[in-house]
Amino acid sequence: MNSAGYACLQDALQLSAFPLRQPARVQPVTRLERIGDILAVPPAIAPAPDDLLGHVLFALKHEGINLTILAQALPRIPAQALEAELRKAPNGIYIRKACFLYEAFNGEELTQHSPVKGGFIPLFDPEQYLTMPGERNSRWRIEFNGIGTLAYCATVERTPQIMVLLQHDILARAQQFIQNLPSGMMDRAINWAYLSEAQDSFAIEKESPSEDKSRRFIQLLRQAHERIPLSEDYLVTLQNATISNPYDMAAAFRHEQNHLASGLHGAAGVTYVPPAPDLCRELMEQLMALGNDAVKRIDPLIAAGIISFGFVFLHPFMDGNGRLSRFLIHQTLCRAGALENGLLLPVSVAMKREERLYLETLQEFSRPAREFWDVRWIDQGNMSFNFTGHPAIYRFWDATPGVRFTLEMAKRALEVELREETVFLQNYDKIVKAVDERYDVRGSDLANLVMMCLSQNGTVSKHRRKQYKYSVQEEVFDYIEQVTQTMLRDQKEEKEGAKIADL
Structure with a gap:
């Protein structure tokens, strides 16, 4: 199965890069389409296997920006190849992007036979990536809108999630x-x-x-x-x-x-x-x-x-x-x-x-x-x-x-x-108030028991009853449980009722 675009560059040049999520593969299809985990490419539009610049331009047009691969692949392409392509399409979007990145990664200028005309083109497609306003390069009429710089850049795709x-x-x-x-x-x-x-x-x-x-x-x-x-x-x-x-x-x-x-x-x-x-x-x-x-x-x-x-x-x-x-x-x-x-x-x-x-x-x-x-x-x-x-x-x-x-x-x-913690605190306050109105319990003991009861879904354990039996009346344990369980049950019913209403 022949590869195209970034996958071809990665394979042909043995580049260091993470596996592509959707590599381009030449398939017996009549149009470019995404099938499962591959980008299916018709043979008629696939660049020749040894046309490295062709694969760069194909990738820039159809696969977005992969700076990891481009930073390694572009320096391996002769300057003459980019200049020849530029001569054919001096204002072409993708050759301009390729030339801009070539100069950035190589640190040397390409020959322009005529100045680039037209509006500035964002390097990253804002419909595909989250971007931020960046620097404009007047020589290639390219705006670098990546999150970072060409020395360190993070990409974030506009996924549905x-x-x-x-x-x-x-x-x-x-x-x-x-x-x-x-x-x-x-x-x-x-x-x-x-x-x-x-x-x-x-x-x-x-x-x-x-x-x-x-x-x-x-x-x-x-x-x-x-x-x-x-x-x-x-x-x-x-x-x-x-x-x-x-x-x-x-x-x-x-x-x-x-x-x-x-x-x-x-x-x-x-x-x-x-x-x-x-x-x-x-x-x-x-x-x-x-x-x-x-x-x-x-x-x-x-x-x-x-x-x-x-x-x-x-x-x-x-x-x-x-x-x-x-x-x-x-x-x-x-x-x-x-x-x-x-x-x-x-x-x-x-x-x-x-x-x-x-x-x-x-x-x-x-x-x-x-x-x-x-x-x-x-x-x-x-x-x-x-x-x-x-x-x-x-x-x-x-x-x-x-x-x-x-x-x-x-x-x-x-x-x-x-939200859960806020509800917990509100419930705590209501239970403490209810118990306080009926019984005289030391504040620290009541606070601990109410928190424990709420954490145990409305139960005061046998261990806690034994621990506090000399400072808290037995009926207080039962009352804390009763108030807590009633409150939690009412809240559960209210929540379930809201779900049904939403349906």
Whole structure:
């Protein structure tokens, strides 16, 4: 089966790139069409197998922009081939894009036999990709509208799932939800969000934070509202604040190779290898510049997803990268001015509940990236890491899965986590009030029993009855259960009635 476009370039030139989601294949069809997981190409419009420029132009026209492949393929095409094609179509959209990228990746100019005319053409099709306003190149009349630069760029496709999630206007709804709560309830809900976000961010890393660790992480989350720009010093300060072992505290971005591992022994257990230290530092400079700029130019949640996942894929520290990547979601939203009144969307709480989906999203990048590393076990605790790929796999990456996941978790954080906790607090207040009106119970005992009863779906356990039998009357336990169960039953019936009404 002959390939075309990016698939042909990848095969013919043995390029370092992740597997294409929908490779172009020459098929016995009469028109270009998407069939299952391939783009079926009629033989009549497929470029000749050895026509590399033809495949570049075909890909630019029919497959969008894949900078990872283009950055490697264009320098392998003779300048004369591009100049000859340009002579035939001096204002052609796709040859102009190819020439613009050729010069950017090669660092040398092509010969123009006549100036390019016409309006500016966006490099990324805004109907296919989420983009941001970019720099205009007058020589080729091309506007670079990617999210980033030609040194580091994330692509986000306008998938149906992402577009539906964006229509929810999650941040505005979260702000409205909090503002509509009574002031006392608002403070309690926000305090719960901070505590739970800290605990679950550690829990994702399989850590149980001490009270001191939780308090320090909560302080970080609150400080995000100060809107401090990203810098190496700032990120180092954040990393130090999330780590308790002084030997793991960084003084700068890493100067050695790190990796992630499973429980398997030796090289077989290495699941991800981020870029080498020098490339990591270069790309972190790009990511920080993007993080400081993008919040003003694209949807804050889109920016948050890109910065968070971009950070964890670069892994600039030897420890603490996961917690910091999730903190950066909150930090990005704060820098965009999207969270007022100290509001926090507890995305880590949502992620903890969707841990498998979180891991699968990370693996969409980490697994194919791992294929470009030759890892060898030397002896106990020592391995060699040899990168066999091209830096383009880290420079130009598909952020679509990470952005989709971030939007899903932000939506869940609002519609499930925050709302459920608010209902919990409202129920707690009503039960405490009902018991207080009938019985005289010590405040701390009543608070603990009501919370435990709510957490156990309306039951005060035998253990708790025994624990409090010398300070709380037996009938109080029964009354707490009765009030709680009645309230939960009424709410369940109300919810089911609302579902039926919606049908």
